[in-house]
Amino acid sequence: MKNVNQTVINNANTVFEKKDDKYFGYKSRFGDVVIGGAYSYRFVVHYAKTNQDVVIMPGDVNTVATPVCTTLEERLWKPEKTAQARRDEIVKQVKADVWELTKNGDGVRYKLNAFYHASCEVEFVVNRHKRTVVVLLKGIRTREVYARGIAKAVPDDCFNVHIGKAIALRRALGLAVPNQYLNAPQPTDVRVGDVVRSTVDKSKEYVIAKGEKAWCDGMAGLSSMAAKYGRIIDDSREEAEQSE
Incomplete structure (x- = not known):
């Protein structure tokens, strides 16, 4: 462990060294961690949440990671984000991406060839039954459809x-689609x-409404x-967002 921040280690109550998916006891001021003993990620997370001045040394570099817990208020071991949060x-x-690509909703410049660009308006065609979104890039002057894209x-x-x-x-637009767009977690x-x-009668669909709305007009209450x-088969919530 050359060139490590020895001050951080000296001040820590407990030190673990990470190697692959295991954490090995490196120092224990309280004697509650076996030096050289292997511990799981779950154990280290729990230990860091319930103790102060815990340090993790990554095994792949000769540096000491930021202390996991330096005070009762500082918790760097935060729970992993839920699927819904992600x-x-x-x-x-x-939403921000579309806003930026369309110049705040004003349209796009579509490259026709190496020399010419066309100013286009962006038209989205949404078909919830087919679960598709089609975009048409139409020339503002010519009204010609220069490009289209589809998501299903x-x-x-x-x-x-x-x-x-x-x-x-x-x-x-011929741009790369980020992987997180294509593999977004499902809502929970x-x-x-x-x-x-x-889930009982799959022919029945309901829009969730505020309060305890009666089971009518395809609506159902939150409880x-x-x-x-x-x-959940559609979490676009466009109408709900507009009414807020």
């Missing part, structure tokens, strides 16, 4: 119009505006059985 971040990202949700995926727009637009938290499908046990 999806929320991706939805936020794709696979049967087991939850449809999200915002993700679909970003994927379709990037394909129309039912929210107002989501469309859920009954309803449909919301609790139904499968």
Whole structure:
């Protein structure tokens, strides 16, 4: 362990050295960690949450990582983000992406060839039944469709119009589609505006509404059985967001 920050090690109560997927006891001021003993990630996380001044030394570089816990308030071992939190971040990202690519919604410049670009308006065609989003890049002056892109949700995926727009637009423009757009985690938290499908009668779909709305007009409340046990098939929530 040459060139490590010895001061950090000396001040730490407990030190683990990470090697591959194991953590080995390197120092234990309290005697509760076996020097040289192998510990799992789960154990180290729990230990770091319940003790102060815990340091992890990565085995692949000769440096000491930032102390995991230096005070009771500072917790660098944070729980891994939930699937819903990661999806929320991706939805936020794709909205900003579309906004930026379309110059704040004003349109795009489409490269016709090495010498010419066309100013195009962006038209999105959403088909929730087919679970597709198609984008058409139309010349502002010519009205000619210069390019199109399509995004289609696979049967087991939850449809999200915002993700679909970003994927379709990037394909129309010939841009790479980030992997997180194509493999966004599935939603887990039912929210107002989501469309859920009954797991008992798969022909029944409900839009989740505020309050305890009666089972009518295809609506169901947040505390309803449909919301609790139904499968989220569309979490675009466009109307719910506009009404906020």
